[in-house]
Amino acid sequence: MTIDLVIRQTLQIALVVGAAPLLAGWIRQCRAWLANRVGAGLLQPYRELFKLLRKEPVVACGASWVFIATPYIAFATMAVAGAIVPMMTSRLPLAGAADVVALAGLFALARIFAALAAMDLGTPFGSMGARRTMLVGFLAEPALLMVLFTPALISGSTSLAIIVRQLARHGFILYPSMAFAAAAFVMVALAENARLPVDNPETHLELTMIHEALNLEYSGPHLALIEWAAAMKLFVYIGIGVALFLPWGIAQGRGLATLPVACALFAMKLAVGGAGLALIETLLAKLRLFRVPEFLGIAFLLAVLGLLVRYLVGH
């Protein structure tokens, strides 16, 4: 392992951890603009995190170690997931440690811990949130895998680095199958990140919340870690989307010279992705909880259609 690789990996982790709140701020700002509001500015999430981190840690009575460990596990899982996805460069030492399936597994690990922590106190809202999270999770997982299968079949491997290399090598080509996969991926990403129309990140409405019900009992630094992890998850998801569907411009070479350009390109893609997400969230209304399986079912169907179309037309 050369020093070059270590620098890349460290840079990547620093980027994911450091820039994730910025992306969250950008999305909020876009939503504010779309709703004709001024918005709180791009840096608002940092201020919130900083404020939470400074507070005294308070833990509910009767909480076990599962409850206390979960914020750290969530944070670490998302940071590791961010370390694996090729964002600026496909040459990452950790990229060989996990492919897309393992990435989905890492998300599942975080989800299971979040659900267990929510059940730890035995509050009704907590277990309701746990149940709903697991519901969305087990429905989203097959859809996500089907989405990932199409690029995996095109490139012959489930490794994200190889997918990026294969797709980027052929130049700009329209893959009809990838269009389907992209549509399905957006739907899955919305559901997995607790965004509209599956969950509303802005409210704590008792009877409809999913993600917020999970971290009701957290406060101070623990809450900061969880919120940070959620921002990183969204960041990583958009990163996966970029790697799969817009891989052009991700640096392939060995040197560090190409990184600044790749970084700027990636920032642009992220900005576009975030704005798109804000647009979707502005246009859609929240679905009833029991329409969510239908929503994810359609995502699954789209992904499968992509797979079939790929088989039919050969690309």
Next chain:
Amino acid sequence: MHTPIGLPWELLLSAVVLWSVVALASLLIPHVPRMAPAIFPLGALGALLTAGAGVLALRGPPISTVSPLGLPGLPFHGRLDALSGLFLLLFGVTACAISLDLAGYRAREHYPVASRIGLQYHILLASLALVFVAADAYSFLIAWEVMALSSYFLVVTDHHTPVVRSAGFLYLLIAHVGALAILAAFAILAAHAPAGAPLALTFSALRATDPDPAVAGLVFILALIGFGAKAGLVPLHVWLPEAHPVAPSPISALLSSVLLKVGIYGLLRVAFTLLPAPAPWWGLITLAAGLGTALSGALLSAVQSDMKRLLAYSSIENIGLIVAGIGLALLFSAYGLKAFAALSLIAALYHCLNHAFFKGLLFLGTGSVLHATGERNLGRLGGLIHRMPQTAFLMLIGTLAIAGVPPLNGFVSEWLTLQAFLKATALPRPYLAMGIPLGAALTALVAGLAGYVIVKFYGIVFLGRPREAKLAQAVESGPFERAGLGLLAALCVVTGLWPAGVIALIRPAAQALTGGEAPVTAGDHGARIAVAHAGYAPPLLWLALGIIALVGVLVLRLRSSGPARRAPPWNCGHPVAGARLQDTAEGFGQPIRHIFAPFLDIKCRRPGLDDPEPRYEAAVNDRFWEGLYRPLARGFEAVFAGARVLRPRRIAISLLYVLAMLVALLALTP
């Protein structure tokens, strides 16, 4: 023993002898209570010997032997090859942990019960070891029947309860239907031996018979039914959720971890080593049966509220995934894609090992909970993580393993299975190449459901607040029990963190069966496995996760001194009332009932508006009872009611029937 038969055989035979001696010695427990503490640890020693034999067999060439025992002209044949070795290893280490647990379990049983369990348990272990090494149909079936009977007696340990007796009867009944199917499979195969040869009963002679495709197909179907009944394949699974919960928990662990795998072993033995090259439809049927079983098991386990029934249905689900892997392997074999067949088989066998470890762990843990609380109903448990912290920690490892998340072992086999499914596009038939990747989606759905189920299980049993006052008296399980749990948890972690090593163990078995070299490579000194350049390196992931979490802890802890301040839960401002307000198992399963309502048979009772004592009840029944078994039973009853008219009134006429039958059979014999 006048000739050396090789170290693995010596280890195995000494284990069998040891178990037989221990079984007999158990009979004396009521009379000599002093020897009671030694019984089960000795059993564990035998299990370790067996595991050693398994490892040696996996690494060395196959060794055959002919024992002096048996019928005249038909001695018992034995053969230790890679497949036997793998299953012996699985059986040995799991049985070792279960014996340790039983050593603790025995301490709280009356001596007569302990004596009976000791006898039957060690007979079962000995017969299991013999099933895995039997190399002729005759000794195989004898060992098989001994295994079925001794496990039946273990299931009905608590035979004073009618529920237990009826569950045991069902177990015995389906075991025998299965045994008949296996017998028929062997008999048909033997009947197609080349003319002039002596009766083909050894496996090598059966392999030499070259049945035409139709006969081979028939034998395969019979084997699938027979071994599927043992493994719990839908629709022959109905005994499993009845029998596993009523048996003592260590026995449930053995049933689930090892006895189900005997069915898998038998299926592999017949399909891959006794029959000629498979036809594509064998693979398709097996794949469909496996996926159907997995989905039914997952759905039904999601709606259970008895913790052992929940685990029993979850076993059905896991068996389904294993059988689906075997189906994929058969399909690849049928089209000559040997390397991919080996890959699928490695995935299936890896999952066999995983399931043995984590399901054994979970069942043993349930036993500890049951012992500490006397309660099996999820709705009356809760908060045990505070009362039994070590058990709860070990069970969390099992929970994460069965949920199939990295970096534990359940994920490795899921990963391998999905990689195998991705290879299905290499199949030369468009239908298959298009349709089979959908199986991967079903696998993912089942894995997701498994996560849902196990979060429900762990969250309701160990987390939250105790739902009953008596749970406050629960105490941590004893050292032997924790040793058993710890062994299995350690195995879950090791097989999760070091997949390259486990695959190196399994590879000879998969290669022997399929004749192909699986395209799984190991890299980074065994830390990483890769299929088609897509790698998975759990130690690296573990390391990265650990470092980042540690940095987080250090950063946050540096600023605050001492533990965090405690405060009452917030709960959206509502005061947190009684523990009964927590989510129940029924409540947690409600979304599943709602989404999959068309697939489930739900009996729901909702309270009316003016109900003085409003109660909500929902029960989910297995559809196969109403859909298949009850009509079948009614059909049988009708047939036998009709046959009653033939019943003779005089004994002479009965004898006449016998005579007529005898004459007819003699006339038919060529």
Next chain:
Amino acid sequence: MTHPTRIIDLLAALFLLVAFAMLSQRRLANLITLYAWQGTVLALSIAILAYETGNTHLYASAILNGLLKILAIPALLRRLARRLDVQWDRESLVQIPTVMLIGLGLVIFAFNAALPIAGLAHTVNHETVGIALASVLLSLLMMILRTAALSQVIGFLALENSLIFAATSVTGGMPMVIEFGVALDVIVGVFILGVFFFHIREQFDSLDLDRIEGRED
């Protein structure tokens, strides 16, 4: 592989997507919009095919299809829906996810059935025969599963779209005369059906098929 072919493949995929969307749609107004989108995809793909093959009569066909299916028929259908006051379809006969799974099965079947046909054809976009065939089957499925008469008519029109799509993908378009004839038939058909609907409703007070079928006389 040239860019126009890839674009046609993409459009074919979108065509299939719209067919699925129609299958899952509950609201009549959305159904009509989807029909217009299907027409757009169809017209675009014919136009690109015309560009690729240099066949001028395909341009005419594209314009004809576009005018008819993006503008005329959707407008007619909207007017009809408004005047008949049927904005909503009742829930389809089978649950939507189940419908989707059936549809998926049909697509797999159609793709397999089309493989030999696609092998015979020599047009640039012969791979899309499977998609066209699948769309035909999906439109039929939609007609079977809908209870409102107007949705069935839309299913019928989608069927016709799929057939045109199939024709262009196998043979590079039908002769001009036939195209004009079909277009005329379709538009006359929609008019006549509109008139019929008014009469049916006067007689039965409903446009739900199960009610209409329930009448004995």
